[in-house]
Amino acid sequence: MNPEEIDTEWVERFPGLSRLEPTTKKLLLQRSTVVSMPETTVIFGPGKSPENMLFLLSGTVRVQQVSETGHEIVLYRINAGESCVLTTACLLAYDDYSAEGIAESAVRAAAVPRQVFDDLVAQSPSFRNFVFAAFSKRITDLFLMIDEVAFQRMDVRLAHKLIELSKGRDQISTTHQKLSVELGTAREVISRQLQEFQRRAWVEQSRGTVKILDRAQLEKLAARD
Amino acid sequence: MNPEEIDTEWVERFPGLSRLEPTTKKLLLQRSTVVSMPETTVIFGPGKSPENMLFLLSGTVRVQQVSETGHEIVLYRINAGESCVLTTACLLAYDDYSAEGIAESAVRAAAVPRQVFDDLVAQSPSFRNFVFAAFSKRITDLFLMIDEVAFQRMDVRLAHKLIELSKGRDQISTTHQKLSVELGTAREVISRQLQEFQRRAWVEQSRGTVKILDRAQLEKLAARD
DNA sequence: TGCTAACAGTGACAATGTCACATAGACGCG
DNA sequence: CGCGTCTATGTGACATTGTCACTGTTAGCA
Structure with a gap:
């Protein structure tokens, strides 16, 4: 498998996306670009909104928060095969929130512009399903984390x-x-x-x-x- | 203002929805029903998935969690003018999560079936915006809560x-x-x-x-x- | 080699959580 | 009224965790 093939076929290797409609897959592939970032890159954070939604092909992104008191805590990680759904959506509304995303290793990701994301949500029922499932997972994970921090x-x-x-x-x-x-x-x-x-x-x-x-x-x- | 009028015009009085496209408003009004629940009603919880998405017209819903150790914590509240976006979406994916929603006072709400919710997301850009803004707000609030529980x-x-x-x-x-x-x-x-x-x-x-x-x-x- | 960071250890103390109780008000009922 | 029986609150002893002010140790580098 050569690099070219990998870059154009990533949708197939993405657990949540492989079952999309053919036209949706095509749109995703045509309108996205594969980007690479070295370790420790700050992907988003205070004063650095991402314009794109990322689908991680390899590597890990660590999302953590720095409180006003200077305390830090890791909120979650995004691994290969997962997407930063909420970063796009969140920063749509609040670009001053205190969390930041850092490449924990070298990262390769498919970048999907906001507009394309919106079109996909409108067009594709299965993409909608993918997006809401990602949100759900994130929120239930945050619920579990609150429980752990408070009581464990x-x-x-x-x-x-x-x-x-x-x-x-x-x-x-x-x-x-x-x-x-x-x-x-x-x-x-x-x-x-x-x-x-x-x-x-x-x-x-x-x-x-x-x-x-x-x-x-x-x-x-x-x-x- | 008589009760009939209130029940048909609720969309206008909803901060996030009043700027929707006329056709979208019409769809929302036609395909939703206004329901009332007394205080302490368990709206959703373990083993009780909601089939509808709710738009709170009056009253308050308290969302809390019981951990396996028996400890409880209030996660957030939904007030009049807000919606339970995530309950629908979440329970789409995980209906065994441990949080529960309880009517803290008598509640009146517009119930929108899942299918209609999905149609609206597909059709209306401004409804999409409303939905993602609600998710964003919830997630950033949860981030703040984690920070508070951990460090305050x-x-x-x-x-x-x-x-x-x-x-x-x-x-x-x-x-x-x-x-x-x-x-x-x-x-x-x-x-x-x-x-x-x-x-x-x-x-x-x-x-x-x-x-x-x-x-x-x-x-x-x-x-x- | 010696300097400088980063990394790790320590003791005293404060804040919070846990447990096992004691005390006190509310309320129904004979 | 007096009596039990809830629920709400008070209390002290102790364990766990957080904070602070240090000390000592190691790796990397000028």
Whole structure:
């Protein structure tokens, strides 16, 4: 498969879009452009509205928020095969909201102009379905996150996050500071919890990495919700 | 103005809808029905999906969540002039989500069937705009809520909530228990904070009511964010 | 080599959450 | 009226989490 083919056939490889009507697919392909961005690119944020809606072909976008008090928290991630539906729609109404989207790795995405997005919503029932499903997923995820932040213990949340970030591997490259932003807490809290996990021989720490030694125990703790 | 007129002209009195195309308004009026529900009606919730999208004409709907641990938290309210856009859309995809909508007072609403909603989104650019603006508002509000729950001090949040619930009046009919659900905390925490507010002569408590004595001071504390 | 960031550890304390109670008002009913 | 029985609120002990002011450690680089 050469690069040309990949760039024109991306719609087929997109879980939510492959079942669109042929004319809709054609419109999407014709009116979109594939763009690439290096790691750490700020895709949208305060004072930087995106003009396009993105469909992520590869890479990950991290969406996080900085509060007025200087505290940070990661809201969610957009992975390959997902779309930034809400960024377009949101910034339609409020371009001064405080969240920002950052490329967590090199990102390739199909950019669909706002106008085309609107046309597609009007024309295609299945595209409408795709869009509303994306909104639904996002909102229910935010509901779950509120519940977690408000009621879940820190050790459970950290265990959960370690499992999630590990993606099946045992070595996680991250710092206590970054983990604290993931969970919206203080670095010291992460340090204490990781020390406790290390004392129990569930993890092993070294500068900039956390190594999972006993995944089963972490999963057991993470399941407490 | 007699009841008949009210029921047929509600679109005009709806902030987000009055500027719709005449044909769209007509469709909305023809294909919707005005319904009434008494206080405490569960409008949607686990095992009770709404088939219609509601436009609130009068009254308030409280949307709250019960976590698996038994903790409750109020997510947001829908007031007269607003719509339950996301309930329809959400339940389109996930009808097992844990949030529930409760009529906080007697409610009158225009019910729009799902199919009509879909047709309207397809036909009318300004209805699309209305829908996406509603989604945007909801999502940015949820972002703010996450920030508040994660980083705001309890006294600031309580002061803010008291101001909000008072709606300009000085007497608030509520219990410590209900206030704790509003903020997703424990009753004891509310009791302690209210005692401190009372000690400072900012409020006066009696069984089932909180009376605001010094609104200025409460507002000053609430502004700390 | 030595400087400078970034990363991590620590102890004291404040704020909040949890638990197990005690106390008090409201209200119906014999 | 007196009595139980709710619901609402008060309280103290303790655990967890957040905050602050530090110290020590490591990697990268001029």
